[in-house]
Amino acid sequence: MGEKHLIVSGLQLWEWRNAAFQAAIATDVPPGEVDWLLLEVAGLDRLALRLESFKNWSQVQLQLPLEELDHLWQRRLNDRLPVQYIAKVTPWRNFKIAVSSAVLIPRPETECLIDLAKASASNASGHWADLGTGSGAIAIGLADVLPKATIHAVDYSLAALAIAQANADNLGFTDRIKFYQGSWWEPLAFIKGQFSGMVSNPPYIPTSTLPTLQPEVVNHEPHLALDGGADGLDCIRHLVEISPSYLRSGGVWLIEMMAGQADAVRELLQNQGSYCKIQIHADLAGIERFAVAYKS
Numbered sequence: 001m002g003e004k005h006l007i008v009s010g011l012q013l014w015e016w017r018n019a020a021f022q023a024a025i026a027t028d029v030p031p032g033e034v035d036w037l038l039l040e041v042a043g044l045d046r047l048a049l050r051l052e053s054f055k056n057w058s059q060v061q062l063q064l065p066l067e068e069l070d071h072l073w074q075r076r077l078n079d080r081l082p083v084q085y086i087a088k089v090t091p092w093r094n095f096k097i098a099v100s101s102a103v104l105i106p107r108p109e110t111e112c113l114i115d116l117a118k119a120s121a122s123n124a125s126g127h128w129a130d131l132g133t134g135s136g137a138i139a140i141g142l143a144d145v146l147p148k149a150t151i152h153a154v155d156y157s158l159a160a161l162a163i164a165q166a167n168a169d170n171l172g173f174t175d176r177i178k179f180y181q182g183s184w185w186e187p188l189a190f191i192k193g194q195f196s197g198m199v200s201n202p203p204y205i206p207t208s209t210l211p212t213l214q215p216e217v218v219n220h221e222p223h224l225a226l227d228g229g230a231d232g233l234d235c236i237r238h239l240v241e242i243s244p245s246y247l248r249s250g251g252v253w254l255i256e257m258m259a260g261q262a263d264a265v266r267e268l269l270q271n272q273g274s275y276c277k278i279q280i281h282a283d284l285a286g287i288e289r290f291a292v293a294y295k296s
């Protein structure tokens, strides 16, 4: 594709933006997504968008041809394709994380996991695990706030791991995060018993709830990232059961869960018998969203 296909006049883009706004309003898509998309794919800044000064520019360079942008925007409106999959990035904490349909789009509430990990860390160095790393967001967040730790990030999906590795490389964490393909702790058996902490945002949606989710989620995000089995707790149950043999004494166990799962997760941790100081934390919306425990 030649460069010239990526150059449009400011007026052309302004007209596209106006039409995209109108179509968004007509189809109940937040119109603010149009400008967010243009920040990412047209290199415009907020001021140029607000003042519409780009309308008079002779050229604007896009990252994809306008026809393709329009085609993808129609998919946003008609197929409910998430806008982050069009922009191929999402903001998360202080990072721009690349995403594709192979990975869950990292959510704002998951940002709190990193602050909880930092606050809970009795040993901020040593080995930390991010199990079910997806885009690599949690591993990158951990590497950022725990500068002395080595992060081991696991996912079952090879396609997700390719995105995660690219994110780690682009954000300067190549030497700090090691990636492994496999199921949960399985690829980390060689350092069993030595982990200072484990952080996970596992799939936790009950299978029967999946069809009731927004079409953006259920029709576009990977089901391997969402489906937590009959009661949503299959993966969490496994992580409660297996983690004590991987954590050192005092090691942190920290997960994200769904609204309404806190009591069940607390009970699972208590019944397992190897954990102490079990705590539930709310997210910024007040929903009990995170469970922390320590290996006794």
Ligand SMILES: C[S@@+](CC[C@H](N)C(=O)[O-])C[C@H]1O[C@@H](n2cnc3c(N)ncnc32)[C@H](O)[C@@H]1O
Binding pocket: 103, 104, 105, 106, 107, 110, 131, 132, 133, 134, 135, 136, 137, 138, 154, 155, 156, 157, 160, 182, 183, 184, 201, 202, 203, 204, 224, 225, 226
């Ligand atoms: C809810 S997503 C979380 C992704 C990312 N950590 C985040 O917070 O945005 C769950 C992730 O777990 C991965 N996963 C599902 N089953 C797995 C398994 N058995 N072993 C390892 N990873 C698994 C999925 O591929 C997906 O990337």
